[in-house]
Each structure stands twice: as C-alpha cells, then as structure tokens.
Amino acid sequence: MLTVCLNYQTLSSINLLAVAGFYAWVANRQSNLRWTYLSLFFVDWAIWRLLVNQQITEPLCYAAIIGGSCLYIAQIDPELRRSRTRQTRHYLRLLGSSIICLAAFFFHQETGLIPGIISLIAIFAGLGLRIRAFLMVGTATFVLTVFYQLVVLSFQYPFSKWVIGLIVGIIFISIAANFEQRREQILGIFQNWANQWREWE
Incomplete structure (x- = not known):
C-alpha cells in the first residue's frame, strides 16, 4: 500500500x-x-x-x-x-x-x-x-x-399517437373486463405472490 x-x-x-x-x-x-x-x-x-x-x-x-x-x-x-x-x-x-x-x-x-x-x-x-x-x-x-x-x-x-392510444385503450379495457370476471382468482394470485415476495432477498 x-x-x-x-x-x-x-x-x-x-x-x-x-x-x-x-x-x-x-x-x-x-x-x-x-x-x-x-x-x-x-x-x-x-x-x-x-x-x-x-x-x-x-x-x-x-x-x-x-x-x-x-x-x-x-x-x-x-x-x-x-x-x-x-x-x-x-x-x-x-x-x-x-x-x-x-x-x-x-x-x-x-x-x-x-x-x-x-x-x-x-x-x-x-x-x-x-x-x-x-x-x-x-x-x-x-x-x-x-x-x-x-x-x-x-x-x-x-399518426402513430392515435394508433398507440387505441391499442393502449383496448388493453386497459381488456384488463378491466378480465379483472371483474376473475376478481377472486386474481386477488388470490397477487396475495400468494406478495407472500413469496417477502421471502426474496
């Protein structure tokens, strides 16, 4: 040194x-x-x-x-x-x-x-x-x-701004519809994932 x-x-x-x-x-x-x-x-x-x-x-x-x-x-x-x-x-x-x-x-x-x-x-x-x-x-x-x-x-x-906005809108509507139909299942998955997340490094 x-x-x-x-x-x-x-x-x-x-x-x-x-x-x-x-x-x-x-x-x-x-x-x-x-x-x-x-x-x-x-x-x-x-x-x-x-x-x-x-x-x-x-x-x-x-x-x-x-x-x-x-x-x-x-x-x-x-x-x-x-x-x-x-x-x-x-x-x-x-x-x-x-x-x-x-x-x-x-x-x-x-x-x-x-x-x-x-x-x-x-x-x-x-x-x-x-x-x-x-x-x-x-x-x-x-x-x-x-x-x-x-x-x-x-x-x-x-022009792509409108295309992107349309695609994003469709995605959000699809997510919202699936969430309403499978609320309990999705919440259970998130809860299970959150429990595993606490054990990660």
Missing part, C-alpha cells in the same frame, strides 16, 4: 492487477473475504486507467465499474449476509443496479436497445436469483424505456 501511494503516477495497470492478486491471496490465506475489497479497488483502478488511456468516454463503462463494485460488496460481505442486515443489503443492491440501469437509460436512448437489454437482464436475474432489487430496478428501467420510446415515436410520427 505504501509503495502504491508513493508511486501511483508511474504504476501500470499490470502493477495494479498484481497488487490486487496479492490481496486476493491474503483474503484466501486469512479466510477473510473483506481483504478482497482492496483487490476490488485495485482492479477497478486498473480498468478505470485503461478506459482513460484508451480515451473511452462511454459513461456506461464507468457506471458499470461503480455499480458492479456495490453489487460485489452486497454479495460477499459477511455482515451484510446476516438476516438482520437484509434491508441494508437490499439498498446496496438497489444502488448498484440503479447506477448501471440509469446510466444505460440516460445515455443510450437513441433506439432504446441497450437500456432495454440491460433492464431485461436485470429482470431475469431478479426472477432467477429471487432478488427483489434487480427485479424492481429492471422493471422500472424497462417501463421508462418503453414509455420514452413511445413518446418519441408519437412526436416523430403524429
């Missing part, structure tokens, strides 16, 4: 990765995963320097570094894995996934393809791993992306 602090301007990415590897070895020897936070710091630093040296200014790349680090800490920290810190773990996962998804949403709305793909990945990760934060952020990002694209489409092609 002292060597890094004194020579940070002349260190290469390979040096940083070597230091990261050393602290990963220390974590394994000490059986203490928190030593890997230093490894994570040096790996992030190496990737960040690589992006700067390659003059890559893509905000999503930098957001992925920060968000991925938050998700890593939320996943492996021994204190956060306890049941009493479940809410803190949830908030940290919300923070990490939100940084990535919102960066994709704000900086890649030309076609909406990148935020759409990332939000779907988050949704499927949430469903597959039973993690609420991923599902919530992924769903919110996907809805925002779809809504934004519909607004852009309606301004660029005024």
Whole structure:
C-alpha cells in the first residue's frame, strides 16, 4: 500500500492487477473475504486507467465499474449476509443496479436497445436469483424505456399517437373486463405472490 501511494503516477495497470492478486491471496490465506475489497479497488483502478488511456468516454463503462463494485460488496460481505442486515443489503443492491440501469437509460436512448437489454437482464436475474432489487430496478428501467420510446415515436410520427392510444385503450379495457370476471382468482394470485415476495432477498 505504501509503495502504491508513493508511486501511483508511474504504476501500470499490470502493477495494479498484481497488487490486487496479492490481496486476493491474503483474503484466501486469512479466510477473510473483506481483504478482497482492496483487490476490488485495485482492479477497478486498473480498468478505470485503461478506459482513460484508451480515451473511452462511454459513461456506461464507468457506471458499470461503480455499480458492479456495490453489487460485489452486497454479495460477499459477511455482515451484510446476516438476516438482520437484509434491508441494508437490499439498498446496496438497489444502488448498484440503479447506477448501471440509469446510466444505460440516460445515455443510450437513441433506439432504446441497450437500456432495454440491460433492464431485461436485470429482470431475469431478479426472477432467477429471487432478488427483489434487480427485479424492481429492471422493471422500472424497462417501463421508462418503453414509455420514452413511445413518446418519441408519437412526436416523430403524429399518426402513430392515435394508433398507440387505441391499442393502449383496448388493453386497459381488456384488463378491466378480465379483472371483474376473475376478481377472486386474481386477488388470490397477487396475495400468494406478495407472500413469496417477502421471502426474496
């Protein structure tokens, strides 16, 4: 650490990765995963320097570094894995996934393809791993992306505004009709889903 602090301007990415590897070895020897936070710091630093040296200014790349680090800490920290810190773990996962998804949403709305793909990945990760934060952020990002694209489409092609309005109206009428016919069944499904939701990470 002292060597890094004194020579940070002349260190290469390979040096940083070597230091990261050393602290990963220390974590394994000490059986203490928190030593890997230093490894994570040096790996992030190496990737960040690589992006700067390659003059890559893509905000999503930098957001992925920060968000991925938050998700890593939320996943492996021994204190956060306890049941009493479940809410803190949830908030940290919300923070990490939100940084990535919102960066994709704000900086890649030309076609909406990148935020759409990332939000779907988050949704499927949430469903597959039973993690609420991923599902919530992924769903919110996907809805925002779809809504934004519909607004852009309606301004660029005024006629499509009426088509979209007609389709949305039909969908809402269909949902309302089905809800009235199957109220008890739908409420039972929602209640069952809400009970399962409380047990998710």
